[in-house]
Amino acid sequence: MTRRPALAVVGATGAVGTVLLTILSQRADIWGEIRLIASPRSAGRKLSVRGEEVEVVALTEDAFDGVDIALFDVPDEVAARWAPQAAARGTVVVDNSAAFRTDPDVPLVVPEVNAHAVRRRPRGIVSSPHCTTLSMIVALGALHAEFGLRELVVSSYQAVSAAGRAGVETLRRQLALVVGTELGTCPGDVRRAVGDDTGPFPEPVALNVVPWTGTLCEDGWSSEEMALRDETRRILGLPRLPVAVTCVRVPVVTAHSLTVHARFEDEVTVDRAQEILATAPGVVLYDDPAAGGFPTPADVVGTDPTWVGRVRRALDDPTALELFVCGDNLRKGAALNLVQIAELVAGEESSAVPRTTP
């Protein structure tokens, strides 16, 4: 019998960390020890995983002793400092921050799309894409494999939980201010009610949509728009794919949605696109508008797959499809993809280096 690999969860007390522990408790259990690591101020707390209470330990170099694989969900600067240290001690790091997503020596992996990429990891680090990319890429990857993607135009409807607990609390606080009022009908009334209490967002998000996520890059682009373009190109292996994106925050707690205009190499049909999506691993086709069938965040939250509906062929271009795509930004958009990558690494290690107990 092979030794079960030891797993660490770094950032176990955060919004994604909480979902990680849920997912690790739900999936087939291939792990030996699961060690929970967080900042020193959370050390000593007890969290439940696989039905057991586990005490959180502080993030130190020694915390990685005996850990085969570590899932990191921590701020970029914490990942940039600690992931290489863990890797230097022989732990494979699966990182959810932006710190390594553009590093050519760190593969950016979505198991349903480019599982093969996980094997070449010269820095001992594997990166997981941004939640917005992950909320659409499995469906797009399936269509690309058959039709050959030529161009993307994407708009997002991003949930507040992607900004962590503070994002959710901000929306709930703002909603409490607007409920039972006539707010939302006069210029600036929501802004006056909310005041400076916009939390992690640049503008009020209750009764509003905010065309900004991330930080400012060159020429007016936001970091999340650039990330969606760069990551889609890397994951699909299409380094020159034209990608136009506008990212928008909406007052939804969890589950990102995206509208996608995708142009392919040749003519496409809706029937074949629906067949591909209905059978692709990790994708649910929910496309029956006559019966009110299309995905919304309210359907999708708490589920694993990428949901796709509103599949139409562009009326003026037989090579293009229009889609509405929806995925849980905390599950496939973050925690689930980390766990899937870790399972890939664990499977590869156990098959490459069979170890027997005496």
Add this chain to the structure above:
Amino acid sequence: MTRRPALAVVGATGAVGTVLLTILSQRADIWGEIRLIASPRSAGRKLSVRGEEVEVVALTEDAFDGVDIALFDVPDEVAARWAPQAAARGTVVVDNSAAFRTDPDVPLVVPEVNAHAVRRRPRGIVSSPHCTTLSMIVALGALHAEFGLRELVVSSYQAVSAAGRAGVETLRRQLALVVGTELGTCPGDVRRAVGDDTGPFPEPVALNVVPWTGTLCEDGWSSEEMALRDETRRILGLPRLPVAVTCVRVPVVTAHSLTVHARFEDEVTVDRAQEILATAPGVVLYDDPAAGGFPTPADVVGTDPTWVGRVRRALDDPTALELFVCGDNLRKGAALNLVQIAELVAGEESSAVPRTTP
């Protein structure tokens, strides 16, 4: 001195009717009598316009006696029946329903873009576009006049007030159910809380986005998606313009937003696009992301112009621009455009047929 034209407001008690009376009270007053018309059950109510109380009269043939121009905001079937009757009695009808928007003998007019079209109206009816089209077309028309539009990909973020008072009440009722709860975090929890009380929408709209507006057309398209394509082509005079649209409802009370990917005949620059938008009548450029400057519904509600921000040149196509556009769906999206068309007609009549009082 010329006789001041008499105006009628048909549908005076509705959501758009209410905004019509506000706008008529705010703009330069060129009107003689303003007559308020509604369904028989509203007859006898008194509404305020231009600081005076006016009694609502029932919609009958005689209601149009002596009326030069009538603004209609009523259901499609009511407009289809009554607009031709009013026109037959010599009243110029300016209609906000979908009943005549595709009729080649009824001009579809946005005064900032195609004012000239108002003069050819063989049926005596002028049509005003759908609120989603109106929320972007003034900005697009200005860019088209300089750059020459070649292709559009649009996604919408549509407010609930476009579905009338019932839309607003539905959102407020649903928000009251979710405030102070953890709803929005588990599969189907918002749906269970809301039950069948989805009002005019096919799905819950609080803490959700719904990729459906309008009725089902062929091949999975919605009527509002088809309208945005057809109307944009008519207004800009580009009958073969490729237009790809996905329409989505969001939990915003008033002001539609749209992301726009617009491809033009030749290379464009952001500087020139910003100059055009900053000087175009009816457009406000609000594009300073470094200082948090971009339009949101909370800024735009209650204002007249089309607001534009997030102006970027596509990274992979020097002929394409990305925009975020936002407009009040009840003002420019409905009531204001009706009043502007009526003012055009009134001006043309007074200059073409000068009448003097004895």
